[in-house]
Amino acid sequence: KETVCIFGTGDFARSLGHKMMQCGYSIVFGSRGAQTSSLIPEGATVLSHAEAAETSAVIILAVHRTHYSFLENLREVLRGKVLVDVSNNLKINQYPESNAEYLAQLLPGSKVVKAFNTVSAWALQSGALDASRQVFVCGDDSKSKEKVMEIVRSLGLTPLDKGSLLAATEIENYPLQLFPMWKYPIYLSLVLSAFIFFYCVVRDVVYTYAKKQVDRSFFIAISIPNRVCPAVALILLALVYLPGIFAAVLQLYRGTKYRRFPDWLDKWMLCRKQLGLVALAYAFLHVLYTLVIPIRGYVRWRWSSYVIAQVLNNKTEPLNNERAWMSDSYVSLGILGFFLFVLLGITSLPSVSNSVNWREFRFVQSYLGYLTLVLCTAHTLVYGGKRFLNADTYPWCLPSVYILSLIIPCIVLAMKFFLIFPCIDRPLTDIRQGWE
Template sequence: MSPANREKITVIGTGNYAISISKLFLHHGHEVIFGSRNPNLNYLKQNLSEFNERNFNVFSIEDAWMQSESIIFLAILADEAIYENFAEKICQLLSRSNKQTSKIIVEISNWTDKNQQISNAERLQNLFKDKLDEKSILSKINVIKAFNLINAYSLSNPFESPTKANLANLEFRVPVAGDSEQAKQKLIDLCAQVGILAYNYGDLQDSLQLEKTNSTTFSEWKIPSLISFGFLAFNFIWVFLIYFYFPKKPQSFSEYLADFSLLSHTNKVLGFTTLNLLAFVYFAYVIASIFQLKYGTKYQKFPSWLDNWLKSRKQLGLLAFLIGTFHAIASLFVTNPQYLKDWHYKLSNGVGRMTLNGELNILTGITAYLLMIIVALTSINSIGNSLNWSEWRFVQSKMGISCLTMGLVHDALMYFRIYNEKDENNYSLVYLVTRVKLIAIYFPLMVLISRFILAYCTPISRRLELIRNGSVTCNQKEN
């Protein structure tokens, strides 16, 4: 489309967002008309100095409205009085004008009042309904919600230095909500002209959800964070107590505290939490598979608690990686003869070389952590999106299970050095449930065994494959 045939864009407002969105359209050859209560062309020239001055101008709000073709971006503060004043001006203008053409108002603000029952876009639409008596005029004003999920900095940053490299990295996705299908499609088509993917989100009443989205802070992370750090705090307390109440040798509490190392204790807790939290992530798959085997179909919904668990695996996995990183850093300080005497030989000159068991422990720990880094990186959208489904699944499933396996071996090797101890507690029930390094193995081992059965036990794996291929019931498929 030649510049002469490109639609003239009107932007009401001259703030940061108005400037940012104008750069987007100016860069692609559109002419932009600004509307302002205090028109100041010199201000615009300073902020849009990289663009031809003939392609933009500023007028009063009324004049900008009259010069607009069809799409008007409303980039002003979503204050009740300001919106009221804007609607009043436009309604007076429409009442006096004989020329009535359809206008699309793109409302881009976000929800600010937590007690608000409707979106800002709906509020603006209601203002026009209240002030315009003639339905013929009202029908020519279509308020739609869009662009509120993209901040001004992200929108304008690629055009600060408009190179091909910057423009190639645009990954904006714009949901569009409104009651007029024609108006929404016109904006979607306009976005396509400037390289932005816009899609139909729903009716105008759905715009409240769009506005709330930008007002929430890490809503998907709240429950996974509570689970992860609650589990970490719980482990810190019970591991502290269990070493006192079930010691290898009886001792008083004062003796226990005298020999207590906060760093060493914290490092044990971090390792225990990381391994079991990672197992908890992959255990969701096991539970989901059991439900599918029970239902005999993939089309029946999981219980809400399981559905939320499955949706939280990304956050839980990344939090496990965070705790694992703390464990790796803390291990750098405690892996020495002063903290881990059993990992080092006692030589005549006083310098202790690390034992084979200690070296294997370090190697398996490093391997597990490197695998966890790869899995964590592919959880980032920009990296994960660069992989196809087979590659992404290989990293998240195969490499993730390998990471869990290596973490289990890492923990088991720490217990191996005391395997040959001959005391009366060995292999007793009390011993098996009070040795922290043993307890850390149980749940991950159960998860790995379950995953192995689901994947390689032919009757079960075959049944799951039939279910996931879309059969309503396995019996129907097999028959």
């Protein structure tokens, strides 16, 4: 197989060299100090930069951007060669232009291709390539790009052509990100959780202690999380569908869809997926916390005291049919809601959402999504049942958490209800189709 030259003998250079030699390439390293060290993979040659460059048509530049200046002296040797830039930066948008574009400016005679920067040296060496399998490639010369993509493929990686060198900025920023789209949804959910948590501690633990001198601090382990999780889940779920309503109102008001939404709405629209998945995570926790209820020591104690009290008073409570209806139906609504919730989650998996068409995706996400919201809201409403009204049971005038959690969902559903009236829906549809 062909000879490939790698500039630099650092961590990445050696790992890549090692891997490429395993795949049948001959490797020549170009280094400042051209002596073979014990670290260099066996069988590779180390030469000076200029000598090394002459041995091959493809040169992989495994050197940090700050050192690129040494290449200026090699301009002639590198003319017409394919130069692969693998460099990463330490911060997002650290330099005004991307490293690859900088390199292309430095060496206008060479064909610069950006590649390999998303692959970690350690992954290459150890073979544990889980999140490093896709290699984004970009470059202005399509022949050179094809050559590099051939190398990528033969290493068992998947090249992904990203177009011209303009894409290099994006490619260089990619490995520095840590879930950028998830940041706001997760912050929001944490803030909400903390608030509701303290609210519940005051309401259920402090109040009980203050009023009745009963220590219920262990509620912190399960009972209170099982109020926090469903409430946050329901609020977040409503927040997924709220921006769509704002958008519709704005479009109706403006009479056109061709004016950009305000920035906050735009951002909100784009992180609905993440909001929804965080809501699903909270709902999942709610379900687990609910299903373990009968195993809890406290609950078992309460049930047995209840039975014993009945026996000692020598009376048996008859079945209250209405209560049985209420109890069964709110649980059933919760189950159906959760089922649809999981379905929404499954269709968000990249491989599933890529194998449905847009119509099918909207059917699941928009129609079934609203149905989920309706079911979950109904679940909470029926759970509340008659308790809503007798507000005198509110400790310190603090309403129950489920009442607070119902506010946004009810608003969303009410507004959506108006929006589907034909007299409002028709102009909206017209606007969205671009007829003005």
